[in-house]
Amino acid sequence: xxxxxxxxxxxxxxxxxxxxxxxxxxxxxxxxxxxxxxxxxxxxxxxxxxxxxxxxxxxxxxxxxxxxxxxxxxxxxxxxxxxxxxxxxxxxxxxxxxxxxxxxxxxxxxxxxxxxxxxxxxxxxxxxxxxxxxxxxxxxxxxxxxxxxxxxxxxxxxxxxxxxxxxxxxxxxxxxxxxxxxxxxxxxx
Numbered sequence: 001x002x003x004x005x006x007x008x009x010x011x012x013x014x015x016x017x018x019x020x021x022x023x024x025x026x027x028x029x030x031x032x033x034x035x036x037x038x039x040x041x042x043x044x045x046x047x048x049x050x051x052x053x054x055x056x057x058x059x060x061x062x063x064x065x066x067x068x069x070x071x072x073x074x075x076x077x078x079x080x081x082x083x084x085x086x087x088x089x090x091x092x093x094x095x096x097x098x099x100x101x102x103x104x105x106x107x108x109x110x111x112x113x114x115x116x117x118x119x120x121x122x123x124x125x126x127x128x129x130x131x132x133x134x135x136x137x138x139x140x141x142x143x144x145x146x147x148x149x150x151x152x153x154x155x156x157x158x159x160x161x162x163x164x165x166x167x168x169x170x171x172x173x174x175x176x177x178x179x180x181x182x183x184x185x186x187x188x189x
Contacts, residue, residue, distance in 0.1 A: 042070040042079070053108070053141065060088050062141055066102070078104040083113060089144065089171055093127075096120045097139065097146075111139040117148070119168075128157040132175075134166065144171035152177065158186035 046069045053062040068081040080102035087095040100115030119132040135150040146168040154161040154175075165178030 040072055040074055043073045045070040059090070062087055075105070076107075080104065085111070085113070085139070087141075087144070087170055089173075091173070093121055093124060093173060095170060097137070099137070109140060109142055111141060113137040113139065119146075130154065130156045132166075132168075145169060149178075154183075158184075160184050 047067065049064070049066050049069050051064045052060055053064070055061045063086040064080075065084040066080040066082060070079040071077075072079065083097075083099055083102040085097040085102075087097070089095075097113060097117065097119050099113035099117040102114055103112045104110070105112075114136055117134050117137045119130075119134075119137075121127075121130040123129040132152060132154050134148045134152040137146055137148045139146045147166065149165050151164050152162065152166045161177065161181070161183035163177030163179060163181040167176045167178070169175070
């Protein structure tokens with residue numbers, strides 16, 4: 001073998017080594033840019049809270065009680081344990097909404113009541129008490145609106161109404177069952 005052959009073999013080995021080093025660095029863990037993933041961890045919590053939301057005229061609109069509230073900075077949400085939400089409409093027909101858990105998003109514009117939800121309106125001089133049982137209810141406090149896609153059972157005195165999916169317009173004292181409605185209505189005694 002001549003000196004030229006040795007030089008060509010050495011040059012080929014160096015090129016192969018350089019290429020192998022480049023490929024190794026390309027697939028080395030930590031060498032690529034890793035996207036930073038925001039962790040969903042609370043930055044603070046409060047226990048046994050009682051918060052009151054007022055309307056622009058200073059009247060109480062909502063009162064929220066919960067055994068624990070945790071704040072999550074990644075999505076600026078609040079996680080609620082055993083929320084108890086009271087709605088005070090101008091007509092005085094107070095509603096109480098109680099659930100196992102809840103979440104608040106968009107600075108209170110969306111409130112999700114998770115798990116079993118019970119909505120109650122006490123009796124007044126002209127109406128019987130009203131009780132609604134469902135699951136996973138979305139409440140939009142600023143719009144006086146609530147909805148669910150789950151089964152709903154509504155009872156009032158001796159009457160019973162059930163269906164799947166519901167929209168509630170709290171300020172209008174109106175509700176809509178969306179599907180599979182069934183019921184028993186007892187005319188006043």
